Amino acid sequence: MTPGIEARDAESPVRSRTDGSIGLEIDREVFSLDALLRASYKFTDRCHVFIHIHETRTDRWLIVIRGKTADEHDVSDIAGDFSNELIDQQLRERLERQFGDVRTLIVAQAFAEGNLLDAAGADEDYVEDPSGIGRPRP
């Protein structure tokens, strides 16, 4: 079972609603709003996505997905894809925290005149060789 997405009944993490739409409860501790929005964006061609805070459990969102085509089978598939997409978006967010700064630095260095990564080292005296690059193997 996918963590953070609650099963409403024992067999399925997805709740069918009477109007043919699908409801998903998303744990707000596990998935950020940003990840949720990014995942939702990808489905806005096939369906309408309604995002609410759960009426009784405020640690959850309630996502209602209604297919643009009136095909119930379609919507169940979409719910599965949506859950997987949400996981990937959350992963992307975590990765971005790990390397977002590095990307900024790389792009800045790409267009900078000087050396942003090793400003001190760039102009060292090769005769004095403070880094000991010319030292013979001991």
Add this chain to the structure above:
Amino acid sequence: MKLVFHRPDHFRPTNRTSTYRPLPFRFMRWPGGEVLLTNDVGEFIFLPTDAFSAFAEQRLTNTCAVYAELKAKHFLHDSASTVPLQLLATKYRTKKSFLEGFTSLHMFVVTLRCDHSCPYCQVSRVNEDRTRFDMSIETADRSIELMFQSPSSALKVEFQGGESLLNFDLIKWIVNRVRERNKTEGRDIQFVVATNLAPLTDEILAFCADHGIYLSTSLDGPEFLHNRNRPRPGGNSHQVAIANLAKARTALGHDRVSALMTTTEASLRYPKEIIDEYVARGFDSIFLRALSPYGFAVRSRMAFRYETVQFVDFYNAGLDHIIELNRRGTPIIEVYTQLLLQKMLTPFATGYVDLQSPTGAGIAAVVYNYDGDVYASDEARMLAEMGDTSFRLGNVHQDSYASIFGGARLKAIVEGSCLETMPGCSECAFAPYCGADPVLNWATQGDPIGHRPTSAFCAKQMAVFRRLFDLLRNGDAFTRELLVRWATQVDTREAVA
């Protein structure tokens, strides 16, 4: 000196737990239990799903097979060294080097008059009063003035229309003026005339030969298709074009005349026939251009999307046919494929202004219209002819270089066309290979940023990238080598208009 040689572990950590950090990358789940990873400079690797999970969750050990590949391709780093970042920065700079020199392609719309009435063109005026729709000398002079304020060391002057040769006098004027001015400027100047070839005369050819001018014409396919797409009085556009093509090649040299096709609904059924026509007419390359949405303003979004799906079929069939022709000894290149493969397989930038991030519109290429209005692209000009001036940057008679090329309008266009910050694109693994086209987004979706899930352009790009990766990985040896040679044995610094 004692001879002591250290073992490998003296040079790397011996413990099996990795202390690596990921370097910036994007990923896309791939059919068959794999994940495609790409970095900002277009290097890529396919990982099995479990290896990807291990990598993303910091569980990868430095002795496992993919670790070395990820490290060498700069997807992870595991030391305090800044060298990987310096290499990435250099590579990034190389990939964005199309920005150097700023605007290098300058299109002069010398007239709107034309003897053809192609349905996909929105600008031509047939048999109109020549003073109303011809560029004046004053406008030409002002445009040349602006052009030379571009810092680019190479300038490509492209004459457009209507049918540009109908105002050949002005073309001569501009060529001479530019060459005169260039005596002190010392830029590398290239001239191209876009023409349907119908008005070609010996005098025109002699002038082109004298000044090293290239010709670029339209060939939409075999006669029945070409004439259907490109009506003119007498209905003989194809016959005239072919006859004058031969004359032009004789006068200027075979390689000085190139051809472009425009793909229409009608074209979609005839990929092989169109390609065979190009081969028969002695061309060694063809650009399977996507359907143009312009001129079909009344079509619905969904209809355009459907046609785009059909275009993918057209493209696939066309590419297969081209590969087969090559296999049988006929060297013909598909230019769009070549362009995408350059982005995927080489460290170099490409000069195709319609597939860049930020868009090349305005910053790499600019259009000076017959009336002095300046547009970010030819498509922007077409939109204006249909009543939409959203991408008009100014006027050569009223506005300075600074306000046209450094003004708020162009800045907004550029800021909104960096894939790295656009929804749906910023995380897409194909981002390093793709580009933004705000004019296209505006025309088809009503918003320069565009809406990715319903974007026909995005759907087309994704389908093409998937196909190319499939061919590169699963194609036979001939196909794989052919594609690599297309990508890598070309001067990638040439601007492709």
Add this chain to the structure above:
Amino acid sequence: MIPLSAYGKAENIHGPIIGRVAFHGVEPSVRNDHVRVLRSSDRAADLCGYAAVLAEGYVTARELPLVHSVSVDHLGPGDVVAVDPRGHVRTLYRRASPHNSIFATDRCNSFCLMCSQPPKNVDDQWRVAEHLRLVDLIDPATTELGISGGEPALLKDGLIDIVARCKERLPQTALHILSNGRVFSYRRFAAKLGAVGHPDLMIGVPLYSDIDDRHDYVVQARGAFDETLIGLHNLGAAGVPVEIRVVVHALTWERLPQIAEFVYRNLTFASHVTFMGLEMMGFAVPNLELLWIDPWDYRDKLAEATLFFATRGVPVSVYNHQLCTVPETIWPYCRKSISDWKNEYVAACNGCEVREHCGGFFSSVANRRTSRHIQAMAADLTARTEC
């Protein structure tokens, strides 16, 4: 193997003397640059004013710098020799040879497992003066000159001076420096070399892996990979042409295609790439078990890496591989690269019809290992050896 050294008995020599070999008299104003060679059959001649005299037979002279009883068969006119008080005559330059190289220094900051010229930790900055004198005496019609060692960059400004002197005295001579590139990670040093503006300079820099610790292991120096890459980038930024050299052996062959991809992506400014066979001299001898692999066993990876560059229009060469040990697909890229003074063929080469296209072997191979696949090849292969 052509000798580059000879020993005789020295008289009146108090320090190193360098001069250009002359088998006949030269006019007095230039004698100071020349070393007069006397064969046993030569009559005594006017020997006044020469930098030194080399006599094949027994000769004696007062005050004249002289080495007698020394073999001179290996010398040719225009060669440059160095003569020292011990009677050692070193050939520094052979005019008739296409392979001339200045031995810059014994020192090196790496300690490669296969080093063919093991370093010595000595202060030999004195060599710079000798090298400058040598450049003055080299025939300006010389097409190519190398600088190697040891690590030439350790001469620091001395190397800059030598390159500048070559530009001045030998403007038509292509200069090829072999360097591990590490000292050029000092940006100003690379910039200074670029600023000399030598018209035909190339720095050949080895790279043994696309992974830092594996390269460092082969060169036996931590941090070497990083320093080499930064050095390469600084040279590129300074406008100094570089080529990448990969020695293929047991520790490098498996990642040849990945090294190729790495060079292609990260070193776009490299003018040329070479894949080189192992020279079994120096450290390669004690490390042979670690390094040896029959080239026939790595032929597929070598071909893949070579053709990777060829397909992409990057100039590529294969050195020191016999044609019978590599696939024919890469014969067009195999060069006759072994310096003539250490170049040989073996018995199995007799009757080989592509011998004239093949580089043969290092002289050092006589008692070492060769591929089990060495064999005479059949003709009709000239077409395949043209690039």
